[in-house]
Amino acid sequence: MYSAQEIQQFLSEKSAQLNACRHHLHQHPEIGLQLPETSAFIEKELRSYGVDEIHKGFGSSALVAVIHGKKKSDKWIGLRADMDALPLLEQSGAEYASVNEKRAHSCGHDGHMTVALGACRFLASHRDFEGSVAVIFQPGEEGYAGARLMVENGLFEKFPIAEIYATHCEPTLDVGQIGIDPGYIMAAADIFTIDVTGRGGHGAKPQVAVDSVLVASQIVVSAQSIVSRNVNPLQGAVVSFGAILAGDENGSSVLPQTAKLIGTCRSFEPDVQDRVQQRLGEIAEGVASAYGARAQCHYTRLYPALLNHEQQALAVKEIVRNWLGEEGLKPAPQQMTAEDFAFMTQVCPGCLFRLGIRDPKHTASLHECEFDFNDEATLYGSTLMVLIALNRLKAVNA
DSSP: OOOHHHHHHHHHHTHHHHHHHHHHHHHSOOOSSOOHHHHHHHHHHHHHHTOSEEEEETTTTEEEEEEEOSBOOSSEEEEEEEOOOBSOOOOOOOTTOOOSTTOBOTTSHHHHHHHHHHHHHHHHHOOOSBSEEEEEEEOOTTTSOHHHHHHHTTHHHHSOEEEEEEEEEEEEEETTOEEOOSEEEEOEEEEEEEEEEOBOEETTOGGGSBOHHHHHHHHHHHHTHHHHHHSOTTSOEEEEEEEEEESOTTOTTEEOSEEEEEEEEEESSHHHHHHHHHHHHHHHHHHHHHTTOEEEEEEEEEEOOEEEOHHHHHHHHHHHHHHHOGGGEEOOOOBSOOOTTHHHHTTSOEEEEEEEEEBTTBOOOTTOTTOOOOGGGHHHHHHHHHHHHHHHHHHHTO
């Protein structure tokens, strides 16, 4: 098996080319499920590395690169990288800043793709291992559920992937640090709308109307009791309202007949998710009824909570400890943000590790317009991806 030092040395020699790839991807971001330019660029790179197979489709611009070792195996390891950008105006000041208006890689997916390309480049040129690796380039992570689409379109039926792994850059960790822990690490992301129907009227005669704005406001306030009074204090949940839509800005004396509330709920454990959804609907209907109005809650479960499976997370933790020592190994605290990699770990054991990118020049948080991935982190991400693939292939095919 190749050592971490051998892998790092090879990738260090390719750093200029990998950085150039990252800068190109950063400069030409695309959003959603159809990423024609991004997909074409990735495919060209993969073919230049000499990967064995490139599979397309899965209902989107997804690509799967297959790399076989000297001997094929019945159980493969999967490595996943997300590809899509955000609908955001970049203000990073980078020379390679986005040329696509209101499109920006402000979540680091350009770095994730480059990390995966680095792993592909090493594995394709170092075949002295037993087994096969499927490197998955997945679009549509930012709200489009691209991972679910790939699962539904037969990803795990087409490839005998026994375990799957992914990374996400982490601005709170320094370059050279890896965050990994078992258990739930990212929340389920749900959205809801609540439609309130009252009776419109004159603002000077509220007694003959049913004020939908008042009712909506009371629902917002009452819903805050869900987390504080209906969820175990040792468990986590969030109920947030992002918009209230009612009336007209020119209608100061008009009590609108309808109002709409829009928001999100976050949780980890399925029973908490069920409870939050139940109580939100009950509170909306109950508060509205008390005021003589009606309310209907429409609740949609977007992304499940991301579970790092214990066996796989502890295995990665040991790989990092042996490679970087205790100083390079950090906890991966739970976050209420969401990640559609959870759709893959629902059907296949695996985990996501956090890749440190912080240094004095890289302090912006994810989804900020100033954000830029740190090229120095690519070496660590690609090296760990290779180490995971080689070590876990040996384990699952033992």
